[in-house]
Amino acid sequence: MRKLAALAALLTVPLIACSANTTGTATTGTTSASPGKDSTAVGFIFVGPKDDFGYNQAAYQGSQEVAKAYPNLEVITAENVPEDDNAARVMNSMIAKGAKIIFATSYGHLDAALKVAAEHPDVAVVQQGNLITTAVPKNAGTFFGTVYEPVYLAGIAAGKATKSGKLGYVYAFPITQTIDNINAFELGAQSVNPAAQTFAVSTSSWCDPAKQAEAAANLLKQGVDVITQHQDCTATVIKATEAAGAFTVGYHADASAIAPKGWLTGSQWNWGPLYTDIVKTALGGGFTGSKYNDNFRVGYRTGENPFVQSPYGPLVDAETKAAIEKARDLLKTSSPFAGPVTDQEGKVRIPAGTVPDYTTIEKIDYFVAGVVGTLPKS
Amino acid sequence: MSDLVVDVLTGAVRGGTAIMFAALGETLAERAGVVNLGTEGSMLVGALAGYAVAAETGTPWAGLAAGLVAGGLLALVHAVMVVWRRADQFATGLTVMFLGLGLTSLFGAAYVGRAAPGFDPVAVPLLSDLPVLGEVLFHHDPVTYLSFAAAPLMWWWLRGTRGGLLLRTAGERADVLHVHGYRPGLIRGAAVVAGGALAGVGGAQLATAYAHAWFEGMTAGRGFIAVALVIFAVWRPLWVMAGSYLFGAALALAPALQARGLSLNQFALDALPFLITLAILAILGRRTLRAAPEELRRVFT
Incomplete structure (x- = not known):
């Protein structure tokens, strides 16, 4: 439509x-x-x-x-x-x-x-x-x-907050921006919670609120307790998450107003x-x-990132904030995709000790280990 | 596996409800002899009116009523054009759809991202504890419970009441009505408006109970699906109900599989609802036309 x-x-x-x-x-x-x-x-x-x-x-x-x-x-x-x-x-x-x-x-x-x-x-x-x-x-x-940098930081908040170890990601299409975000979210969560998994569900639309509602309902049913998304309109997923008493990681904008309890943090533009x-x-x-x-x-390595981290919600504790601070400092010289990065099949894609440049990261076409879901093949 | 089936069926009811309201509305119009391709537009204005009035008044029920009125008003445009001005039904329907789309993107901007109270799921005491059925049918919002009664009521009304008989006659043999001193145009107009009102309720359900948000074009073609559904349900309310849930199930399958990490071709899953529609239409073939109300057949041929 x-x-x-x-x-x-x-x-x-x-x-x-x-x-x-x-x-x-x-x-x-x-x-x-x-x-x-x-x-x-x-x-x-x-x-x-x-x-x-x-x-x-x-x-x-x-x-x-x-x-x-x-x-x-x-x-x-x-x-x-x-x-x-x-x-x-x-x-x-x-x-x-x-x-x-x-x-x-x-x-x-x-x-x-x-x-x-x-x-x-x-x-x-x-x-x-x-x-x-x-x-x-x-x-x-x-x-x-490098939007995936604040997404990585938000992944840390998600990894710390989850009790089930299951995180959800509602995305539209498998373009590189989205794949990078999903991977970075999972890598951030893993960095503080090695068992954390990210369940990726696509809606095949930038904004179809009914499909988003269905995606969120299914993720919550599977025991996911933190949900984030890459969609153009974001309210539906956030409201469903908040109503279920789960945590929200935002995207595009500070939407803490519609998730007063479960808002963790997010990424937004400037x-x-x-x-x-x-x-x-x-x-x-x-x-x-x-x-x-x-x-x-x-990105954080080269200057002023137009992507900034959204404000924290009330349930983010001091320890989590400190972990995120530390990671942000680290990103000034490193990357969320600093090796070793392993894909879902267990193959090492970025070897240990390598910090890939931005162009390499924008060509990633696989999910990292810990992401649950398959990339649609065309 | 069994829990996948339960989730898909639950999703079928969740996602099929808005489509069912719209398709039942279209059934009314078509049984009276009018095709209304503007159903998508009625759903949209219903969605916006429902969400906006819920936001302004704080009462989702007021929103639902507003959705009903708005959907009916937009359909009134179609009714006036088609019944009294004898305009082409298909061209008018599409224009009315674009009118609904335009009006809602114009007036809807203020409500994008705005918070509004909505209908939340309420478990029905006792029934919700039933195995399988409890979860599939009785953990929904109140509007969905209303929808359970809608199709059987319409079936009964069309079959067993004088009003239903008049409406069907308008769709089958309008001349007979003339002879008996009724005005078939008036009956058709009323059927189109009532149908639009039902589509408006579907739109309001979509915005205030399912998605809990308003967004421009949020019905995403569900109104057109509803029109196709009426044909493959051969204009029968109970088949419309079944078809809506079939469609809902096709929409619910992709997220249910993905949330389990199961891999299936995403593009095939996205196309599934439409493939099913095409398959059924192909199987029914000309039989659908034979089952069509006579006056409607004139529109098609």
Whole structure:
């Protein structure tokens, strides 16, 4: 149904895009200037609504911080932009309005973003969360934080809190971001509770509350007593968990208000500083060759992670907090995936003593030992 | 293993209830001779109205009533267009569905992520202690208990009452009603509105009892499943009930297996409900059309 909603929203888009195409091609050949320099506007496209209390809302808030930092720039936003060629049309319409810096904020926007970048060498196009696997064009790049780091820390809280030793993870699709999160959660839990297991259940949708309810009900029935998730809308799973007297680890936002008893901690976004810095770099004419003209990843090891840990709930004890503090310090030089990391079959995938880099971690396509569940094979 | 079966059956009731309300509503409309593809829209407005009114008043029952009214009001648009303006039923139904989708994403934004009281499961004394059945049937929310009575009531009403006879006649031989001084249009309109109201109750159940949340497009096609279900249940309320639970079971199988760490092809599991629907429609083939109310057959052919 979100697709239908997007479709409905789209009925309006081709109208805008038609006018955009002409202006767009007109500007194409004219410049050899640095991409994004002299931009009078910044465009942001989101795959969902800006008020979903999740991924898209966080990205939208980041865009508003750019607006605050640069009052002279027009910040153009578009919601419910599908992950197909229509995204390119929406981006072209923004370029027609003077935007030379474009943020394509969903994983599936990458193809359209690269297409737009190729058509407009003077526009800097950055994509959030995916990886450019070919040569990176001079005016494009991807960026992301290492979300699995705060998820690892939250896993520590889960490992300490569980009584049954069973943790639950409700996820949507087996993309690398999600696989990394599930693995990191389990590894964090294991680091303080070697017997802890994570049961992974997929819903095959970013937001289907009824499927989420069914997933949570089944996990709770199996004796899981801490549940976390990777979904765009999060309330259903949290409420079911709280009603069953189990613990919640959040994702996307601080939802402790709907889980006053069972809230442990979670991970949430803070995009503002990173967005603003990307805009600053592009406006200054230094985009090409900068760290953002690449697959830019930032984590505890390299700087200010746009993913931060959510506040603690009332039942997290001092010992757990201390363990998390210690782990966070360790992550400044290490990684949740520091070897040895073993997969479900017992095969060592990352040897002892190795600290994998961010790109390697984003290519992990297996569950680690301790995760219960099978990755869907295509 | 037996506990897997119990979990899937419990999940079938949990997930099938909203679909059943919508499919029973569609049954009413179709038995009177009108196809309402706007059922998905009625479920959506029912879900939002149910959740929003529960949030504002603090009473989930008020929300359920609001869901009923909202679902009925949206179906009224379909009724007016189709019965009085004689517009094409399929085109109008789809438009009404998009209207519901648009209205709810417009007015629903304020309720995304907002807390609201809902219906919680209540174990029925004594009955809930029964082996297997107790867990499958008697550990649900009050709206689900109401739903147990809905299909048998509709079966009885259609078969055994004057109102039911009039409705069926509107769907089979509208001319007969004319001859006897009734207005078939009025009966059809009422059936469509009542059907939409039932779909609205289904939507409200989904939001306030099952998911405990409102989210744009949250019915995720369940209203369309309901329409397909009515056809493969050959327009009979009790078969609609069984079909809803079959669908619920197909939806419940994937999470029940996964929570046990059992591996099965996820894509096959996701497709299962639709494969089942297609298989049944294929097996029934033309037989469904023969069982269709006569006036409805005119719409289809």
